[in-house]
Amino acid sequence: MGQGGRMPAATPEKIPDMLNLLNLNQTAVVEGPEQYRVHVTANYMSNPECVCPLPKVVKNGTKEVLFMDTPMHGKKVGILVARQRFLCQGCRSTLYPDVPYMHEKHQMTNRLVAYIQRYGTERTFSAIANEIGITSQTVSDIWNAYAREQLAKLAPVTPEWLGIGADDAPANDILEKAIERDVGSFEDDQPAEGREILRVHFRLP
Ligand SMILES: [Zn+2]
16 A cells, blocks of 8 residues: 555556567567567577588677567567577578577568468458558468468369469458369359368358
C-alpha cells in the first residue's frame, strides 16, 4: 500500500520477455505506432567451422540482422539479432553461425513461415504481407512452395502451373485451381480421395 491507502503506479523496470524463445536474450524493445523492434543476442549451439585446409576461426564482432516474426498486439514484430561474426584466419572468409529459430532461407522466424502456411488459405497474400511487414511476393513464394509440397505428396508428378502469379488472388482460388487440375473439381460428384485429404489439410469449407 502506498500513502493514503492508494496503490502506487506500476513502474516496470524491465520489459518482460516478449518473444518466448529460450535462446534469444532480449536486450531492448522499441515500440512504434505500428511495430515492435525487439533487440536480442542469441545463444548459439556451436561455432561455425571452416572447410579450408588451414581453418582458424575467431570471433570478429557482431552484425545486426533483422528477422521478421509473427505479429503481436496488432503490431508488426521485427527481431534485431546482434549476430556474432567469425573470421577464418586461414582463408580470410567471414562465417556466421545459424541463429536459432530462424528459417534457413527466409529472413524470418520458423513460426512466421508456419503462420503464412496456415493463413494462406484464408486470406489474401497482400493482407498477410501488410500485417507482417514483408512483400506479398515473399508470402506468395512461401505459400506456393508449401502447397506444392503438399500436392506432391498426393500426386507423383506436380505440374508447374501452381506458380501462377496471382499475387493478390485469395490463396483459396489458387488451391482450388490446383485441386481441379490434380484431383478433380470441387463440383465433381465423384469423391476424389486426394481432394478430401487436401480439403481437410487446408481446412477448406
Ligand atoms: Zn578458412
